[in-house]
Each structure stands twice: as C-alpha cells, then as structure tokens.
Amino acid sequence: MSKFSTVNIKRFSTMFKALSNPTRLRIFLRLTSCCEPGTKCTADNDLTSCIGELGKNLGVTASTVSHHIKELHHAGLIELQRKGQKVECWIEPETLHLLADFFS
Amino acid sequence: MSKFSTVNIKRFSTMFKALSNPTRLRIFLRLTSCCEPGTKCTADNDLTSCIGELGKNLGVTASTVSHHIKELHHAGLIELQRKGQKVECWIEPETLHLLADFFS
DNA sequence: TTTATATTTCGATATATGTCGAAGTTTAGC
DNA sequence: GCTAAACTTCGACATATATCGAAATATAAA
Secondary structure, eight states: OGGGGOOOHHHHHHHHHHHHHHHHHHHHOOOOSSSOOOOOOOOSSSSOHHHHHTTSSSSHHHHHHHHHHHHHTTTTSSSEEEEEEEEEEOOOOOHHHHHHHHHH | GGGGGGOOOHHHHHHHHSSSSSHHHHHHHHHHHSOTTTOOOOOOSSSSHHHHTTTTTSSHHHHHHHHHHHHHHHSEEEEEEETEEEEEEOOHHHHHHHHHHHHH
C-alpha cells in the first residue's frame, strides 16, 4: 500500500463525498446495474433511458436528482450526454478502476 | 454488478462520508502505510505508535484529530485500543475488503 | 502527590450540504 | 408558433460538518 503516499487526496475525497449521500449512492448503484460501465443507457435498449428514471422512487424531487447527477459528474464518476429531451448517463469506467485499485 | 441491489446503502454511505474529508482521508492513508491492515501500530515497532503521530503536520489541532479518529472508528474503518497514555489504532481489514468488493 | 503527556469532551462558530418549489431552458411534436 | 416533457437553475432554509480553544480525563513518571 505504498502507493497511498502518492494518492491525490483532493480527487479521492471528492469522489468519496459524491458517494457519501444515500440518495446519490442509490443513483450511482442504479447506474451500475442499468448499464455496464462504459456503456451508455439509451432509450433504445430494454432498460429505460437513465436520467429521469434514475430518480424515480427515491423520494426526492427532479431538481434534487439533477443536482445529485451534477455532483456525480463533477466527481468524475459518471458521464452525461443530452439526447433529445432526455440526458443519458453512464458510469465512467476509469474512475471505477481507480477506486477499485485504491482499496486493493 | 447485480450485488449492488442488495448493498447496505446506509453502511456504505457512512464509510464514504468518513473518507470524504481530506484530513480524515490523510489520516486513513497514514494508517494504511504505518501498519498493514489487521496489524496494530504499537510503540514497539519502529514506526511510531499511531494516534498522536497520525495528526502531525496535518495543520489541525489534537482535538480535531481525535474527532476524526472517532468518525473513522464509527464508520468501521479503524479499530482503537488504549495502551497507557496513548491510543493505538489500526485499519479494520474486513471493511477494507468490503470496499474493495464494492468497486470490482 | 505533583507534574507531564496523550487524548477526549464541550461549546462556539463559520461554512457546506440536501432539499424544496418556482421559474427558466431545451427539445419534440402538433 | 404553442404546448408538453425532461431537465436545470435559482433562492431559500434547515441541518450537518469541520474546526478551534479551553477545560476535563487518563495514565505514567518523578
């Protein structure tokens, strides 16, 4: 674990902060199950297009979901792309690897 | 990643929150380098006994370090044990595994 | 028993965060 | 152009967090 001496503290604490809110963590987990990392969630596949759907049944408003999605994006955990009225989102796979390495 | 549907949201968000503060993350990282996970940092080994030392050169007071250590312990990330005047602390290895699994 | 060292607890305070609802923006379709 | 759907931005507010310094506690040592 000598690699830890060179860890980018700011980068990692930002990522952990993004995952520290239960609602945000739930959204993140929904993304990991609705699409494989590196794959966009489109309206084309059987699973629903992500953004609005991601917020369903979480007990928060759309504006709150939007805010959380922005935080996850800012932390580099997810990618976003508008497609028509909707906004697709998907897990950033490199960041996931970074985090996996961190703990192993 | 289907395991994510059964993730204990509260448990994980608490762990991520503990690591989301830069000072706390630094303390955690110092622990991972000063002792192997599952091994106590004692005054016996060459490396200094952990608790007070952990807070050095972080730019915060002792009371702040104490508070952060308590948070890390509450999140299940570290273990504590008083030994004389000092308090030893070490990484909780099971939690580390839990987190490693989470991201891989 | 007095003193020193290590750590914790307390109260205060400034700042950050999560959430809402209302209003704004973007795109699609009539 | 008008309306609806999906999403974002804004301002407000309540709550949580990080930090400090002072006082308290625990242990060791003189």
